[in-house]
Amino acid sequence: MQPKLLAKIAILAVIAVLDVSPIAAPAAEVTQEQIKGLDEQVQDIKQDVLDITTELSLLEEKLLFPSNTQVSLFVSLTGEEDFVLDAMQIELDGKVVAKHLYTYKELEALRLGGVQRIFTGNINTGDHAVVASYIARTSGGEEMRGKNEFTVTKAIGPKFVEIIITGGNVGDAALGFQDW
DSSP, X not given: OOHXXXXXXXXXXXXXXXXXXXXXXXXXXXXHHHHHHHHHHHHHHHHHHHHHHHHHHHHHHHHXXXXXXXXXXXXXXXXXXXXXXXXXEEEETXXXXXXXXXXXXXXXXXXXXXXXEEXXXXXXXXXXXXXXXXXXXXXXXXXXXEXXXXXXXXXXXXXXXXXXXXXXSTTTOEEEEEEO
C-alpha cells in the first residue's frame, strides 16, 4: 500500500474509535472505568500507529533499495582516542553520495565500537569506484586529511562495505575498506 493511504486509514481508525467511544454523557457523569477504557483505546491506537510506521519504513526501504541493486557503506573508527573525526565524504563513481559532520555523541559511539551507515543506494552489477575522504584533528589541534579509493564489485544481492578509519597522529592515520 502507499504510505499516504495507510496514514489515512490510521487517521480514520482514530476518528472511528473516538466517535464510537462510550463517553456520550456530560463530563460530570463520566466514570473512572470509562476514562480507563478510553485511555486503553488510545494506547492501542498509538501502538497500531507505531506498528504501521515501522511497516511503512521497511516497505519504503525495500521499494527504494531492492536487494539486487542495494549497496550500503558503513563507517567505523579504531585507534587513538585523541583522534577526533570531524567529517566524512563518500564518492561513488565520481559523484558525491554522502557527506557527514560528526557530533560528539556520534564520535563517542564510533569509539565504543559502533558502526554508522553513511550511505545506502542502488548500483548495477559490476565494478564501481568508491572514494572516501575524511577531515580530523589530533589532540593538539592539528588538522589531518585522509583519502583512499576502493573498487566495489557488485554481484546480484545486497553489497556491504565497511570504511575503517584507524586514528593516529599526523601521518599515522589510515583509511581502509572491508568487503562484507
